[in-house]
Amino acid sequence: MIKRISIRQLRRGMYVHEFCGSWMDHPFWRSRFLLRNDAELQRIISGGVQELWIDTAKGLDTESDVAGGSEHREQDGAEQIERELEFAASLPMEYDLGPSEGTALVQAQALYRRSVPKIKALFGEARLGKAIRVDQCTALLEEISESVLNNPGALINVARLKTRDEYTYMHSIAVCALMISLGRQLGLDTSQLREAGLAGMLHDLGKAFMPRSVLMKPGKLTDAEFAQMKSHPERGHALLKECGSVGPIVLDVCLHHHEKVDGSGYPHGLKGNEISLFAKMGAVCDVYDAITSERPYKKGWDPGESLRRMAQWKGHFEQRVFQAFVKTVGIYPVGSLVRLHSGRLAVVMSQDARSLLAPKVKVFFNTASNKRIEPQEIELASHWCNDKVAGCESPDNWNFTDMDLLWGAPRT
Numbered sequence: 001m002i003k004r005i006s007i008r009q010l011r012r013g014m015y016v017h018e019f020c021g022s023w024m025d026h027p028f029w030r031s032r033f034l035l036r037n038d039a040e041l042q043r044i045i046s047g048g049v050q051e052l053w054i055d056t057a058k059g060l061d062t063e064s065d066v067a068g069g070s071e072h073r074e075q076d077g078a079e080q081i082e083r084e085l086e087f088a089a090s091l092p093m094e095y096d097l098g099p100s101e102g103t104a105l106v107q108a109q110a111l112y113r114r115s116v117p118k119i120k121a122l123f124g125e126a127r128l129g130k131a132i133r134v135d136q137c138t139a140l141l142e143e144i145s146e147s148v149l150n151n152p153g154a155l156i157n158v159a160r161l162k163t164r165d166e167y168t169y170m171h172s173i174a175v176c177a178l179m180i181s182l183g184r185q186l187g188l189d190t191s192q193l194r195e196a197g198l199a200g201m202l203h204d205l206g207k208a209f210m211p212r213s214v215l216m217k218p219g220k221l222t223d224a225e226f227a228q229m230k231s232h233p234e235r236g237h238a239l240l241k242e243c244g245s246v247g248p249i250v251l252d253v254c255l256h257h258h259e260k261v262d263g264s265g266y267p268h269g270l271k272g273n274e275i276s277l278f279a280k281m282g283a284v285c286d287v288y289d290a291i292t293s294e295r296p297y298k299k300g301w302d303p304g305e306s307l308r309r310m311a312q313w314k315g316h317f318e319q320r321v322f323q324a325f326v327k328t329v330g331i332y333p334v335g336s337l338v339r340l341h342s343g344r345l346a347v348v349m350s351q352d353a354r355s356l357l358a359p360k361v362k363v364f365f366n367t368a369s370n371k372r373i374e375p376q377e378i379e380l381a382s383h384w385c386n387d388k389v390a391g392c393e394s395p396d397n398w399n400f401t402d403m404d405l406l407w408g409a410p411r412t
Contacts, residue, residue, distance in 0.1 A: 004053050004312070005062055007045060012037060015059030016044075020051040020313050034059055050264065050315065081311045082391070088326035089356040104154035105408065111147055112158060112173055115140055119169040119201070126208035126239055134198070134245040141197050144173065148180045153351060156181060157334040164296050168207055168215065171289055176200035178285035178328070185324040186281070196278060198246070199253035203282055206236025206254070216296045233258055234267055249278050257282035262315030280318040284310075284325045287317075302403075303329070304336030304348070304392035330356045335407050337393045337400065343367045345393060347406040352381040358388060362406055365398070375406065 002017055014035050032055075035041060044052075054061075118140050126132055147155045155177040179200035183193045207215065210232055214225045221229065237255040240246050256270060256279035263271030265283075275283075287310065293300045301309070307326065310317065317325075330351040332338055338346055338361065346361035358381035366373050380388055395403050 002053055002055055003061075004051060006051055007049055009062045010035070010041060010044065010052065010054075011060065012041060013060040015055045015057075016052060017055040018053040019049050020053070020309075050262075051312075078308075081308055084311055085307065085326055085331050086357065088323035089331040091323060091327060104151045105158055108147060108151070108154040108158045111143060111155065112170060115144070115173045116166055116169050119172050120166075123169065123205065123208040126205055132205070132239060132243040132245075134202075134240075134243065137198060137201060141176070141194065141201065144176050144201075145180055145194065145197055148177050148184075152181045152184070152328075153334065156329060164216075164294055167293060167295060168204065171293065172201050172204060174289040174293075175203060175282070175285045178289060179281055181328045182281050182285060182321070182325055185328045186277075186321070192249075195247060195249040196253075196281060199250045199278060199282060200285060202236070202240060202246070202250055203254050203257050203286065204232065204236065205239060206232030206234065208239075209235045218297050230258075230266055249276075252276050253278050253282040255279075257286050259283065260316045261318050264315065275318070277321070280321045284317050284321055288325070288329070299396075302335070302337055302392070302395055303333035304331075304338065305394055307331070307333060308392060327356070330359065332356070332359050332389060332392065334359075335403060337395050337398075337403060339367070339390045339393050340387045341390045342387045344373070344387075345398070346378070347403055349377065349407050352379070354381050358385075361389075364406060365400075 004020065012035055016033055016035055018032070035044075118136070122132065122137070144155065156174075176197045177200070179196040180193050183196040188196060210229060214221065214228060217225070233255050237251055240251055240254055253276075255267070256275060259265035259268065259270045259275045259279060260283070261272055261275065261280070263269050288306060291301050291306045291309070292303050307329065310322070330348075332348045334348050334350060336348045338348060340346055340361075340363065343366065344363045345365040345367060346363040348359045348361055350360045352358055352360060360377065360379050360381075362375050362377050364372060364375045378385060378387065395401075
């Protein structure tokens with residue numbers, strides 16, 4: 001059984017299934033393994049991990065739960081997360097997410113494809129030590145801003161459709177779009193939205209200095225490689241500061257998007273109000289796009305599953321910012337696999353501004369017969385519909401490989 005424990009409960013003989021938090025926050029960010037010795041245990045503790053998931057079928061259980069009772073606690077924890085997300089989804093909405101289907105998605109995909117060469121060139125200049133001309137980002141920033149303002153859902157929903165080789169560049173575009181969308185939800189003015197978008201576009205510029213062998217490594221990083229990767233915020237900040245053409249918001253997000261409100265982040269271990277609103281925004285947007293995207297070393301998580309895991313990472317994100325982010329992408333983001341009360345499985349196609357708890361879905365599987373059924377689109381918010389979402393499901397548990405096609409993603 002997969003269960004969540006605190007670092008205080010970890011002991012030799014346990015099978016580490018997954019760490020709570022971004023894999024960039026500890027040296028074991030890409031492996032599941034049996035904890036065999038005290039050296040490995042100490043390495044995890046010193047890495048700042050607070051909570052993790054273990055698999056009791058492959059290793060030891062916690063001493064207090066060997067006799068039973070842990071399953072109920074795990075269920076209670078999942079129900080609490082759902083209540084928190086439902087509360088966030090019920091808060092007043094600053095703007096309508098709008099439909100994100102058909103033409104809007106194709107246009108958003110085309111914008112991504114036009115953007116990649118420009119961001120790639122920007123990173124290339126940084127890698128060669130050339131001065132960064134931020135003014136060259138202006139036209140691209142305006143295009144992204146216009147897309148988000150006209151149809152915020154479209155650009156966000158194609159953000160996960162990245163090739164592994166282009167991840168770093170498309171991640172910059174995705175975080176830019178997410179920052180603008182989140183900023184609108186938080187009520188930022190036009191000038192602040194522009195700075196937030198530019199900060200998202202340039203937040204990972206320091207990765208230009210990271211060796212490709214480290215960025216694209218499919219296996220576990222060594223301690224030295226991990227430390228090298230954690231230097232990218234400071235490297236990017238130094239470069240942007242040297243070029244002298246960006247404001248304090250962009251510099252701050254570049255330097256502090258890996259800080260956490262509990263003080264366990266990097267590079268400066270800031271906590272609470274020591275972290276700016278924009279850096280807190282950057283932390284949420286950066287992590288969400290990273291964990292929902294295909295990487296050289298891991299498969300992207302389902303959007304709904306990702307949002308729920310992020311909600312479990314207490315101390316990572318500022319609550320008000322995370323709640324606004326839930327409003328930005330929806331409690332059941334587009335592309336999420338959900339189970340309906342009728343027992344059917346469906347993929348989320350778009351949000352409904354009337355209720356984020358009742359999105360438009362496409363049903364395609366009957367769990368009672370364990371068979372595929374003829375796909376059917378359903379507006380769960382419609383007065384005639386007597387079905388509703390019972391919860392999120394993991395596509396991996398069902399071996400579904402065509403989720404993007406089902407929700408209508410444009411072909412890459």
